Amino acid sequence: MRNCVAAVIVVELFKHPHLLLLQVNNSIFKLPGGRLRPGESDIDCLKRKLSSKLSAGENGRGPEWEVGECLGMWWKPDFETLQYPYLPPNITRPKECTKLFLVKLPPSRRFIVPKNFKLLAVPLCEIHDNHKAYGPIVSGVPQLLSKFSFNVVES
Amino acid sequence: MVSSAVVNTYPLSSYTFGAKEPKMEKDTSVADRLARMKVNYMKEGMRTSVEGVLLVQEHNHPHILLLQIGNTFCKLPGGRLKPGENEIEGLKRKLSSKLAANSPGLEPDWQIGECVATWWRPNFETIMYPYCPPHITKPKECKKLFIVHLSEKEYFAVPKNLKLLAVPLFELYDNVQRYGPVISTIPQQLSRFQFNMIQS
Numbered sequence: 001m002r003n004c005v006a007a008v009i010v011v012e013l014f015k016h017p018h019l020l021l022l023q024v025n026n027s028i029f030k031l032p033g034g035r036l037r038p039g040e041s042d043i044d045c046l047k048r049k050l051s052s053k054l055s056a057g058e059n060g061r062g063p064e065w066e067v068g069e070c071l072g073m074w075w076k077p078d079f080e081t082l083q084y085p086y087l088p089p090n091i092t093r094p095k096e097c098t099k100l101f102l103v104k105l106p107p108s109r110r111f112i113v114p115k116n117f118k119l120l121a122v123p124l125c126e127i128h129d130n131h132k133a134y135g136p137i138v139s140g141v142p143q144l145l146s147k148f149s150f151n152v153v154e155s
Numbered sequence: 156m157v158s159s160a161v162v163n164t165y166p167l168s169s170y171t172f173g174a175k176e177p178k179m180e181k182d183t184s185v186a187d188r189l190a191r192m193k194v195n196y197m198k199e200g201m202r203t204s205v206e207g208v209l210l211v212q213e214h215n216h217p218h219i220l221l222l223q224i225g226n227t228f229c230k231l232p233g234g235r236l237k238p239g240e241n242e243i244e245g246l247k248r249k250l251s252s253k254l255a256a257n258s259p260g261l262e263p264d265w266q267i268g269e270c271v272a273t274w275w276r277p278n279f280e281t282i283m284y285p286y287c288p289p290h291i292t293k294p295k296e297c298k299k300l301f302i303v304h305l306s307e308k309e310y311f312a313v314p315k316n317l318k319l320l321a322v323p324l325f326e327l328y329d330n331v332q333r334y335g336p337v338i339s340t341i342p343q344q345l346s347r348f349q350f351n352m353i354q355s
Contacts, residue, residue, distance in 0.1 A: 016288075016289040070347045071347055072343055072344070072346040073346045073347055074346065084325070084328060084342075085324075085328065085342045085343040085345075085346035086216075086217070086324045086328070086345070086346060088325060089214055089323070089325065100347075124286045125284070125286070125288055125289060128284060128286070140340070140343045142285045142286055143272055143285040143340050143343055144344065144347075145285070145286070146272045146273040146274065146285035147269070147271060147299075
């Protein structure tokens with residue numbers, strides 16, 4: 001089974017929480033993350049992917065990433081793209097599992113993004129219920145974040 | 156730092172269900188409900204309501220217990236907190252009111268777990284959001300869902316006018332039309348838990 005991890009990073013703009021998304025080639029929006037190497041732990045892989053996509057490089061010359069709790073998991077019962085937030089009954093061999101983790105940012109941070117990606121901060125009100133534009137995983141993030149209360153820190 | 160919380164779920168058959176006197180809804184229509192909410196808001200400010208997510212397992216798949224009113228409308232057990240009431244104590248009170256037998260000895264010892272979701276109502280309308288929308292400084296209601304850890308054996312007494320259903324997660328997922336936005340998105344909010352499906 002393929003194991004993937006994705007980071008949920010929240011920033012504040014106009015007193016409303018915004019989610020950091022990467023847009024590839026002006027089309028698909030993704031959470032930063034990717035696939036685990038054999039034997040790698042979830043946290044190590046997420047730090048590696050974050051450094052590779054949002055920082056100077058995989059060899060982690062940038063500051064450390066603070067990975068928080070697991071917010072949710074999505075399962076793929078077969079090789080098609082459909083994913084579910086539970087392991088469907090009668091499925092004993094799921095093909096992929098994606099785990100979402102909350103990643104906490106320090107007060108200030110420099111992001112370095114590959115030229116073919118765009119890093120966007122999208123407000124939760126835009127993502128919520130917007131299955132069409134963002135897909136089920138990203139459009140479900142506002143609900144996963146709803147149990148937290150956001151402490152807006154003025155700069 | 157990173158831990159998958161574990162939830163023990165027991166088969167539906169390990170629970171016993173009885174009946175008790177009917178518990179009628181205080182409002183006969185959506186308009187009445189919103190009007191009563193407005194009156195209460197003027198007196199007490201923002202309404203805080205709490206609801207419980209009670210899980211059982213059938214065929215190795217988690218099921219949520221829902222109360223069905225009439226033939227279609229389903230809701231989670233719970234309700235409005237009294238002014239100043241603690242969330243956990245309030246939820247226990249509501250769970251006992253809806254699901255426990257009336258004699259004090261038979262009341263389950265409700266184990267309230269963590270909050271899995273919060274929904275905000277910006278106006279006196281039916282729409283709710285999982286965040287407080289921008290430009291809303293005075294939300295009218297805040298609804299919090301908590302997971303409730305059931306023990307292996309419980310006795311539930313369901314009011315005669317309600318039906319208690321155990322609905323599988325796959326039936327709720329993406330089914331906004333039948334269950335509404337709050338209940339149909341519970342599978343996503345539970346996805347981070349590891350379910351320990353205990354056989355009888």
